[in-house]
Amino acid sequence: MSTENKYFGQPLSRVDGPAKVNGQAKYAAEFYVPDLLYGYIINSTIAKGSIKKIHAEKALALTGVLKMFTHENRNRTAWLDLKYTDMDAPPGVPFKPLHSAQIKYNGQPIALVVAENFELARYAASLIHIDYEVEPHNTNLESNLGEARKPKKGLASLLKSGPPKSKGDVAKAYEKSEIKASGKFVHGMEHHNPMEMFASTVVYEPEGKLTIYDKTQGVVNSQLYVANVFGKAFKKVRVISPYVGGAFGSGLRPQYQLFLSVMAALDLKRSVKVSMNRHQMFSFGYRPRTIQNTRFGSNIEGKLQVLHHEAIAETSRFEDYTEIVVNWTNMMYPSENVNLDYKLVPLDVSTPLDMRAPGGVTGLHPIECTIDDLAYQSKIDPVQFRLINYSDVDSISGKPYSSKELKECFKQGGERFGWDKRDPEPRSMKRNGKLVGWGMAVGIWEALQLPARAEATLGADGKLIVSCATADIGTGTYTIMTQIAADCMGMDIGNVEFCLGDTNMPLAPVQGGSFTSATVGMAVHAACTGLQKKIIEQAKKIEPDIFKRINLDDIEFSSDSLRIKGHSGNFISLKDIVASTGKSDLKSRNTGLPDVLKQRKYARTTHSAVFAEVEVDEDFGIVKVTRIVSAIAAGKIINPKTAKSQILGGMVWGIGKALREESIMDHRFGRIMNANLAEYHIPVHADINDLEVIFVDEEDHIVNDLQIKGIGEIGIVGVAPAIANALFHATGKRIYDLPITLEKVMS
């Protein structure tokens, strides 16, 4: 059997686009059932201590207020900590909402007020007063660096390997290096801030069955959590999440509104909805504040001699959140002398959480700025410097890259940007009285594939439905899976529908880590291939068997029928094949498994070369990013339109990371003071100018048969260092702390 790629690689518009713009696409808080109750969450206003007394008399006296849930009256939930462990839980003890009177961080959820309507619940919550026993807290990473220690290991460490052992003699090699560059890089805390806020609508059905509309990057993860925590059978918990209004990693773990809404629904035996407000979106998971030191050395010809890169990040007192920050150094650049170190400082804060390219965004900035520094000092063009140190082998694992078209990224990106017209001298370029700077950086991210299952169903109407319990967090999953399925079946895309976000569908991992396209794509491919076999088997049962003695390779799926290649007259329609079964459809449920035997011999990553231009008003320190060209090598691109959008989003966020975003903690209160979108500055339209994306063609028969590598993270990783390097070129000043606000640039 064979088909041709008609849709794979085509810039199709999103299949879910119309539903999103006409309002038919429903998000977790937009589902309604009769007699729905509303919960409003109360969060702690101290960072450490315990709750002495909750004064709720006034609130509970209001007509229409049903109950306030606190640690004193909550339902019995699982006793074992392990039961609270979700699929993305780091080593440690997961936070358990309303577990006890103890306050572990400022903003911790401590009560839920449930009322007949939202306004009433919110008003009631405002009447509640809480007395605390306050204990001294510590939220300051800088003043606690002495507490830094190695992270604990756990299940999550499997996907997040720690730093490798040191190689060579780093101190001596640095001392002897002809060119040296070093820096201390401080990154502020950042919050995800997706447009849609976290919400769960829990529909309570007879016999305690729950249907939960949840904002999540993995319905299976939410189901697992609810079943384990509340001791319910999996079949009694159905989680649905058809649309997600952005998540960026924040939905990789079940958030506390899920716990609270389920708890209230089970206790009151009513349906309950709980949504967070924007302020509460700052009360859990974030990109941790991180302090990094680099010391790189090269010889005068630009050959790297030594790489030292250490990172210290904050985490909570109860979980060791880790990310891969320093390993990239040696994955990208070979050297004989390498020391990479990663430590954590536990503080009285909530646990950090994966945020778009976790660790990559953090680590690449120091790496690429220190490399840039070496290039300048050795008077070698920054692109040339990277070519001198280019490697087709990952120096940590010693494995060759399955594909690495980074040189082509340099070439195509550089040409489009006009890199060869650059005067390398800092402060040499001016325009409209402002300094102009050109900088570049490299990006890298993993190309993973995990196992997943999918089901392909051919209906009596001849239409195909493929389903998988994955998510579409705005990335385009609906669209690209429809494309893959349509091509695999040789069908018109209008006859193919892809469904996701429902625990009744076949199992998929959470959507994250840039692995969904490959993971679910291969599951869809497996299910469609399985279905094709069933269709052919069934077709051969139809008399007369026109496929008798026909080689499988000569049977072709073509639009709405099965035919013999080159014989236009010999075909059976798919509808007839389904009808011949006497049933309503033909189904196949299959698993897409990574080819581990093939993959394990290779390092599998995506790459990017990012070229940025800035204009700097030095009097005021105002930096304008006038242009970025990002050239991406990420295997085969399924849909250049949705892929471009994803890379553009990463570039915009890269600008935010470099210049704008920081959650500001007042350590006296251990509290984030700009927890709203007016004062937490994400870039606005006026901050964004020319952004260009190039997808470099890359063949890769190792990663998977579809040659998909995933692009969720690669768009952001190189952007902040490219901007910082452009800023150096413009001003001659290296600014190591992000975000680069104007007072850091003012001369």
Added chain:
Amino acid sequence: MNPFVYTTVEKVDEATSLLSKNLNAKIIAGGTNLIDLMKENISKPDEIIDVNRIPGLDQIKELENGCIRLGALARNADTAYHPIIAKRYPLLSRAILAGASAQLRNMASNGGNLLQRTRCYYFYDTATPCNKRVPGSGCSAIGGYNRIHAILGASEDCIAVFPSDMCVALAALDATINISGSAGERSVAFADFHRLPGDTPHLDNNLQQDEMITSIDLPVNGFENNYAYLKLRDRTSYAFALVSVASAFEIEGSIIKEARLALGGLAHKPWRNKDAEDILTNKEASVENFSAAADLILKDAKAYDRNAFKIELARRAIVRNCLNAANLHSNPI
């Protein structure tokens, strides 16, 4: 948000009468700030008086004496784009358009713009002490994260800044505010409307509980030939000013005959310094003279832990903006 009664009125005296009867009543026009404050439990009115249906207050018209009257209910966007404002008072137009976002400017009223409350982080967070929100509770910004806070005219009780852009231009233009109250009507010079914090930071301005703003009068001179507005902030739009400057001059040859300078983002009210304007009068428009004016304005500036950069930033902004107003600088930001 606490429960409230919602009333619509069609006459100014109905509104002021309701205000005088209920000390916890508030007027709503655009609601772009009030609703936020209510959601955050910072403002808890039990009665909301909707004045949007009062006829005539949304007008922008020329008076017999040549002054322009901006109705309190005219929207910020309609004001900025009004042909008379765009032509005769381009400084005001620029300042309005530097503020907020297009959506907010479409909704926000002129009267409401004058009554915006500070964007101090601590004022907005009921978990922290704030003298402006709860008199006597203390100022968390002092000793806290005060990067965006005042360097001029602050007190030991409050270092918050007033957030409006429009008001910086109105201050420079010497506007007059017309107010109606249960006791009748009165007019207040713009400079006397907003207050410095002193030991009463909970009072942003001198409007009484039973009063409402009905209009704002602009004097005949709009300085349409030599004006500039500069706003420096953390992103290119939808961010409050770290420093903003309105400069307006009458220039003959290269000599300044009249100077107006107002600053935003630096104090509890739009900041004007008459002495600095006086030292520019009858002087040449030059970097030296503008620097001297800037130095005079910032002579008593006081920085806190995080906002020392604002003093130098303000000095440079004043000089640059004055040069722009005098058409001497070719690099507008």
